[in-house]
Amino acid sequence: MIKKIQITAVLALVVFASCKKDAVQGTNSTKMPLSTREIAVPGNFNWENSSTVSVMVTVTDVRFQSMIHVISIFDADPGKGGRLIATGSARTGVAFSSKLYISKQVSSLFVRKTAPDNSTSIRQVTVSSPTLAVSIAE
DSSP states (O other): OHHHHHHHHHHHHHHHHHOOOOOOOSOOOOOOOSSGGGOOOOTTOOOOSEEEEEEEEEEOOGGGTTOOEEEEEESSOGGGTOOEEEEEEEBTTBOEEEEEEEETTOOEEEEEEEOTTSOEEEEEEEOOSSEEEEEEOO
């Protein structure tokens, strides 16, 4: 029993003795900041990672006249796991509009129109401005 304790102690001593912090080598003259107060950020730096996008979807499908269509907006292709971020209704002459607060990494939105007969139509729309106007027919 004492032999096991001695072996364990020797192994622990070897493991801890072999751990040491490497000295920084090289000719890097840039001093790393020690706190966030030492970081110099330009005054015009934009800290926001998200933005507001206004979306207006008009339905031009005349097959159902004034019947209601379901409008769904996704952050990626809904067939590949895109998340639903807005839903509502529209009909010919009455648009669906919504303000979305989305990540700036989202470069396109997918708009799906579900007609009263459950047929669907999907459009990919590039997020190129804070206002998007989408028109979906059949």
